[in-house]
Amino acid sequence: RKVTIHNKAMNYLVDLNDARELSPLLNYTISDYTPAPYIVPGAISSTHNQPRWGYTNNFDALISGNSDDTTDYVLGVIIGAMVILIVAMLWFFAIVCLKISGQQRVGFLAGRLVRPYASPSQGTDENDEKGGVEVVMDHEVDEAVPVNSVNNATNDDHAGKTFKRRVWAVRGVFVLSGIFVMIAGGLFYGKGVGSFKKSIDAVREGIVLVQAAAVKGIKLSDEVLQAGSDIDQELQPSSQEQEEAGSSICGLDSELSTQIRTVYDELSSNVDQLKTMLSGSIESFGHDLKSVVKLTEDIKNSLDTADIFLYILLAISIIIIGLIITMLVGVFFACKGVSNCLTKCIQYAIVWPLFIFFLILSWIFATLFLIFSLSGADFCVSPDQHVETFLDKNAEMFDGIIFGFVVYYVSGCKIEPPGAEDIVEIASQVKVVVTYAHSLFEILGKLGTEQIGAICGLTTQEATALQNVAVLGHDTTHVLNTAVVGLREVLSCETFNPIYTTFVHQALCVEGVSGLTYIFSTTLVISIFSMVMIMFRAALYPIKEPVVQPASESNDTVEVIKYNENVPGEENAEEDNHEPREEIAEEDKPIIY
Numbered sequence: 001r002k003v004t005i006h007n008k009a010m011n012y013l014v015d016l017n018d019a020r021e022l023s024p025l026l027n028y029t030i031s032d033y034t035p036a037p038y039i040v041p042g043a044i045s046s047t048h049n050q051p052r053w054g055y056t057n058n059f060d061a062l063i064s065g066n067s068d069d070t071t072d073y074v075l076g077v078i079i080g081a082m083v084i085l086i087v088a089m090l091w092f093f094a095i096v097c098l099k100i101s102g103q104q105r106v107g108f109l110a111g112r113l114v115r116p117y118a119s120p121s122q123g124t125d126e127n128d129e130k131g132g133v134e135v136v137m138d139h140e141v142d143e144a145v146p147v148n149s150v151n152n153a154t155n156d157d158h159a160g161k162t163f164k165r166r167v168w169a170v171r172g173v174f175v176l177s178g179i180f181v182m183i184a185g186g187l188f189y190g191k192g193v194g195s196f197k198k199s200i201d202a203v204r205e206g207i208v209l210v211q212a213a214a215v216k217g218i219k220l221s222d223e224v225l226q227a228g229s230d231i232d233q234e235l236q237p238s239s240q241e242q243e244e245a246g247s248s249i250c251g252l253d254s255e256l257s258t259q260i261r262t263v264y265d266e267l268s269s270n271v272d273q274l275k276t277m278l279s280g281s282i283e284s285f286g287h288d289l290k291s292v293v294k295l296t297e298d299i300k301n302s303l304d305t306a307d308i309f310l311y312i313l314l315a316i317s318i319i320i321i322g323l324i325i326t327m328l329v330g331v332f333f334a335c336k337g338v339s340n341c342l343t344k345c346i347q348y349a350i351v352w353p354l355f356i357f358f359l360i361l362s363w364i365f366a367t368l369f370l371i372f373s374l375s376g377a378d379f380c381v382s383p384d385q386h387v388e389t390f391l392d393k394n395a396e397m398f399d400g401i402i403f404g405f406v407v408y409y410v411s412g413c414k415i416e417p418p419g420a421e422d423i424v425e426i427a428s429q430v431k432v433v434v435t436y437a438h439s440l441f442e443i444l445g446k447l448g449t450e451q452i453g454a455i456c457g458l459t460t461q462e463a464t465a466l467q468n469v470a471v472l473g474h475d476t477t478h479v480l481n482t483a484v485v486g487l488r489e490v491l492s493c494e495t496f497n498p499i500y501t502t503f504v505h506q507a508l509c510v511e512g513v514s515g516l517t518y519i520f521s522t523t524l525v526i527s528i529f530s531m532v533m534i535m536f537r538a539a540l541y542p543i544k545e546p547v548v549q550p551a552s553e554s555n556d557t558v559e560v561i562k563y564n565e566n567v568p569g570e571e572n573a574e575e576d577n578h579e580p581r582e583e584i585a586e587e588d589k590p591i592i593y
Contacts, residue, residue: 026478028427028485033494035412038505040381043517047377052076059378059386065393077374081367084524088363091531098535108170108538115543116159167543171331174539177529178324184529185324188522189317193310195515200306202507207296209499213490214289214296220487221286224426227480228278231271231433231473250456257455260443267436267473274429281401281422282487288402316358320526323355327533330540337542347540359534362527369520376516380509384410387504405491409500413493423488430484434477441474 048057055076061069098109107114250257250264330346333339346352379386387410395403404417444452444467452463489495 026482026485028488031492031494033413033492033497035493035497035501038384038501041510041514043514044377044380044509047373047513047517048381050080050374053079055079057374057378059375059381060389062375063386063390063393073378077371080374081370084370085363085367088527088531095531095534108166109535111538112541113167113170113538113543115545116163170536171335171539174331174533174536175328177532177536178328180529181526181533182321182324184522184525185317185320188519188526189314192515192517192519192522193313193317195511195518197310199507199511199515200303200310202502202511204300204303206499206502206507207300209502210296211293213495213499214293217487217490218286218289218293220483220490221282221289223483224282224480224487225278225286227476227483228271228275230476231437231480232275250458254455256443257457260440260456263436263439263443267433267440270429270433270436274426274433277422277426277429281426285401292402316361319354320358323351323358326351327355327540334540334542339542343540352537352540355530356534359527359530362523362530366520366523366527369516369523373513373516373520376509376513380513383504383509384412405496409493409496413497420491423484423491427484427488430477430481434481437470437473437477440470444470 053076055072056069057076058073061073064070098106099111101110103110103112103114250261327346330343330351333343388407391403391407391410401417401420401422404420407415408417408420447455447467449460449463449467452458452467453460456463456466458466
């Protein structure tokens with residue numbers, strides 16, 4: 001029926017002589033836009049293929065709605081993270097055990113560097129019978145261990161060189177580990193957090209694009225509805241006036257009067273049909289677009305919280321690097337044998353406890369970041385497929401024709417949206433309305449009001465009103481057609497698919513998941529080398545030097561060695577005078593057994 005009416009109106013246009021130039025009809029041009037294919041980043045692919053301990057790495061299992069599949073996937077992700085946490089706990093336990101074992105069993109791994117000593121009196125049978133020399137540590141008298149003549153080997157040059165090499169090795173490993181931690185801390189923010197920040201910026205960019213397109217769509221939807229309403233209102237008053245006059249439009253039987261009456265009636269009928277179509281699909285679509293704008297506003301507000309999180313990560317990076325630099329300064333002082341407030345602060349008060357606190361946090365964060373990076377990598381291997389699965393499971397979240405268009409954009413514009421048929425039908429109906437409006441304008445536009453009154457049997461006032469209806473109807477239908485064409489352009493693949501790829505492909509996968517992978521890797525490096533620094537913490541302390549008190553003449557006593565931290569001033573004074581200290585404070589006197 002629409003085709004017949006359309007052809008009839010076009011015949012009228014052909015038969016009539018142009019009295020004035022009509023506005024050209026704006027047509028919608030189908031774009032040849034083709035979405036760029038998604039290429040899986042190498043880091044995401046390698047993370048996705050990490051071992052899952054016999055469980056699945058298919059992200060669809062998480063969103064399938066099947067509890068068994070969901071449990072299977074979650075276990076595969078969590079077990080890998082728990083392995084790291086268990087390794088960290090065992091490592092901490094080993095460090096505690098080394099500390100408890102003491103210097104005599106594990107050496108510097110107990111936490112201090114102690115210079116070996118052998119008494120000159122050792123090596124004689126007499127002294128061996130008396131028990132030799134006893135070595136005691138400050139505050140560790142209960143753990144004193146007699147040293148027999150076998151320890152004479154530590155007093156030679158080879159033992160001294162070996163001890164020096166060990167000292168340099170311990171301090172070198174500590175310093176290198178600190179450097180690695182600082183480098184990892186810089187990469188943690190520069191690459192990991194930086195990528196995460198780019199992801200948030202990409203989300204903001206996508207939100208701006210979505211809001212701009214949605215606002216434009218809302219505006220065009222309102223224009224379409226308003227134009228349809230205006231056309232209906234323009235036609236109805238004239239019809240009512242004619243009914244009050246007791247006759248229809250152009251009730252005379254002349255050929256021209258019949259043409260005017262036929263075109264007018266068809267225009268009114270098609271406007272009513274168009275209004276019915278608009279009140280259903282377009283109103284619902286405009287409501288959905290307003291919901292999208294509200295959703296993007298909520299996401300935009302949530303990003304402010306993400307910015308705070310980024311600043312916290314930056315602060316953590318700065319604190320870790322600052323702590324490492326401070327401890328490296330402590331190693332320098334330890335090499336010089338300096339003991340002051342700063343070194344005590346490093347060793348016991350603030351820096352060292354803070355370092356251990358952040359080390360524990362690093363292990364926890366490494367575990368969490370591994371979970372997030374694994375899940376993100378599983379999703380980003382085929383993000384479009386997973387988004388389509390999620391949409392199918394949550395179709396009730398969307399109303400009207402917007403759901404079909406969302407699936408259309410996600411699929412790379414391969415799945416034709418069901419709502420597109422409604423838009424195409426509306427566009428076709430608008431063209432029919434515009435055609436009849438053109439016809440009416442063509443007929444009445446070249447006639448004067450007196451001619452119209454004579455042809456249609458109307459008064460001059462009624463003829464003027466009818467002519468105004470033709471002019472306004474022509475202009476309004478063009479506004480309606482322009483709005484519909486604009487709405488179709490807004491809904492095109494070229495408009496929303498780049499926004500989708502900005503959100504999902506660029507922001508979430510390329511920047512977001514890659515950033516999480518960097519964050520996990522650098523956090524793990526920080527944790528490992530921080531643990532190495534804990535194990536080689538003896539580098540922070542000056543070397544303990546022995547202070548010897550000769551044994552008494554009694555057969556029941558032995559020489560006693562007390563180890564004190566090396567203080568350069570006192571050591572140099574003894575070397576200059578070539579004499580042992582003459583006075584020993586009461587509380588510092590060695591214990592004689």
